[in-house]
Amino acid sequence: MAYAKVEHDVVIDKLMEVFRSSGYDGASMATLAQATQLKKASLYHRFPQGKEEMAHAVLRYVATWAKSRIADVPVVSDSTPEDRLDTALKAIDELYDGGRLDCILRALSHGSAANLFQKEIGAIFETLIRSFKHLALEFGHNEQQAQQLANELMVKIQGTLIVQRSLGQPSMFKAMLAEMSAKFMKTHF
Amino acid sequence: MAYAKVEHDVVIDKLMEVFRSSGYDGASMATLAQATQLKKASLYHRFPQGKEEMAHAVLRYVATWAKSRIADVPVVSDSTPEDRLDTALKAIDELYDGGRLDCILRALSHGSAANLFQKEIGAIFETLIRSFKHLALEFGHNEQQAQQLANELMVKIQGTLIVQRSLGQPSMFKAMLAEMSAKFMKTHF
DNA sequence: TACAATTTACCGAACGATCGGTAAAAATTT
DNA sequence: AAATTTTTACCGATCGTTCGGTAAATTGTA
Structure with missing residues (x-):
């Protein structure tokens, strides 16, 4: 039988999709295999430590995403602060598909995953x-003020995702x- | 062998404890039985529809809690708005044990529970x-302003629980x- | 270039453990 | 004794995981 050849990036993307929508406990090997188009045994070839290693791989990807799409934005200069904030917030909006998608960091923060990925998730935050x-x-x-605004943004991203859905x-x-964009731009002198 | 007699309220409380810390998917019948000090079959006697009925029962309790501890606060009058806000926020603080405990509404909003309790959870919110x-x-x-403040409070409760933990x-x-208390009290004329 | 040796990638089948769920016996209450 | 509640004992299904083996790609050798 001809078997599937799937790019690493695609596998990571599909794993993230399942983890974020089902959570760590809700994501079964069967579901993960179906989503990646790989059989369970093949997933174990790529991730010998199983589900936990898959989640780690996903979080590693999210960490690089955060650095390239958010943290390194100021580096690509020749732009105004307004442009850079807009770029960063557009990336956030895209990551959550306008609030329709769950947060992968939150999804991997609860249940039996509560203590497994704490450090990595904290570092990304x-x-x-x-x-x-x-x-x-x-x-x-x-x-x-800056610290408070950044904290408030993170809190509201997480909170809005939950309240909006409910x-x-x-x-x-x-x-x-x-609203948060406006709050960033409005400086009080 | 003498067997366990456990009050309904105690069972509900223990079920909530497990659901909120493990999530719906992470809460197994074995765990729920251990927490309630009842055998699995005894839980099925009290909740014939199993886990789903248990979660419904917990949410019914949360709904009555919200009404008695938050919604009906203004009714118990002979108090200032400051007193009533303080009472309500103290109830919130107690519910989450100062942010140390997870939100049961959020815990039952994700994974395979995503669509099961949507209506009840939305109503409580x-x-x-x-x-x-x-x-x-x-x-x-x-x-x-009032609508916005109420929304902001709910969003920040949910968001802070997640960010604080991470x-x-x-x-x-x-x-x-x-901070939110101060924001409620500070009216701009 | 051709061919053999090795490594990498994938898969079907099965493992023990645990899942949610049930039937019937034993204990308790009324 | 009748009714209710808890118990023991068990079920099929699914869990995460592993094993034995095959197909494909890569490397080494002639």
Whole structure:
């Protein structure tokens, strides 16, 4: 029988899709195999440590995503702070598909995964917060204000994803991003 | 052998404890039985529809909790709006043990439970939002401001629980409640 | 270039353990 | 004794995981 050849990037993407929508406990090997088009045994060839290693691989990808799409934005300069904030928030909006998709970091933070990936997830959150704090500083906010704005953004991203889903109001996420964008740009002197 | 007699309220409390910390998929019948001190078959006697019925029972309890501890606070009058807000937020703080405990509503919103309890969970959120909006109105905020404050509070409760855990900063939740309390009380004329 | 040796990638089948769920016996209450 | 509740004992299905083996790609050798 001809068998499937699947690119590593595609496998990671499909694994992330299952983990984020089903959570760590809800993602069964059978589901992960079906999603990746690989048989269970083939997944174990690529990830000898099984499900846990798959989740680690996904988080490694998310960490690089965060660095390239959020943290390194200021480096690609020749742009205004407004442009850079807009680019970063557009990346966030894309990551969550306008709030329709769950957060992979949250999905891997609960249940039996609660203590498995804590460090990596915390590091990614810190990267994101540091990046947005840096952006806030560029707008002229002081140290404390910048830190507070970055924290508030992360909290509202997570919170809005949950509340929006429970209330069935798919407009909340984009509205919240717009509101936070305005808050970043409005500096009080 | 003498067998266990466990009060209904205690069973519900233990079931909630497991669901909120393990999620719906992560909460196995074996775990639920161990936590309630009842054998699996005894749980099926009390909840013939199994895990799903147990979760429904827990949510029914949460709904009554929300009504008695949050929604009906204004009814027990002879108190200032400040007192009533403080009482409501203290109930929230207690429910989440200062941010150390997970949210049962969120825990039952994901994985294979995503579509099972949507309506009930949405209704509870709406009850809470309506209650806090009512409180905001008492402080003199206008319709739009009150709605916005209530929404913001719910979003920040959910978001802070997640971010606080991931960052390992157990002080965020209480700080956030205090900040929101101040925001409710500060009316702009 | 041709061919053999080795490594890499994938798969079907099965493992023990645990899953959610059930039937019938034993214990308790009324 | 009748009814209710908890228990023991068990079921088929699925869990994550492993094993034995095959197909394809790569490397080494002539």
